[in-house]
Amino acid sequence: MLRGLTTVSFFADDVSAARDWYTELLGIEPYFVRPVEGPPAYIEFRLGDYQHEFGIVDRRFAPHGRSDQAGGAVIYWHVDDVEAAFERLLSLGATVHDKPVERGPGFVTASVVDPFGNILGVMYNEHYLEIFGTRPTESI
Incomplete structure (x- = not known):
């Protein structure tokens, strides 16, 4: 589906x-x-x-009008270093939504609110790397 x-x-x-x-x-x-x-x-x-x-x-x-509060789904983008990505986002003017947290071995998440009111999630996810590592290589 x-x-x-x-x-x-x-x-x-x-x-x-x-x-x-x-x-x-x-x-x-x-x-x-x-x-x-x-x-x-x-x-x-x-x-x-x-x-x-x-x-x-x-x-x-x-589609649902304007909200003055950040909310909704958090979409996490894989990064290799959550702490570094989180600090860079803050240095560019984002604000803390959820500080970096280890959710289990191989899984660390954090999120910020961008200057426009959207939640941006970053995550180190070992499953992402496993799947990425199984992609077929392209022939030249």
Whole structure:
């Protein structure tokens, strides 16, 4: 039924400011911007080993309206060093949502609230690395 992560959507009142913040965090520019001219209503990055889509949508288009509190699902992105990723996020202006916690051998999680009110989770997950290690290599 569920075949894989396609797009994670975050919301922001100021998509341009969110683009700048995430460009600084990720070290890449979004590959897709809508509209092309004028302030963007939607931007999208491709991230990580599987090039998952990470979109930022103008909050006007949020399906459930605006909330003044961060909430909802926490989506965790695998990182090799949770402490370092957590500290970098804080240094860029995110605030603590959940400090780094070892959830069991091989599993450490943390989360922050980005400057736009979205929860961003980071996780060291040994299962992710096991699955990633079983990917077939591409022929050149």
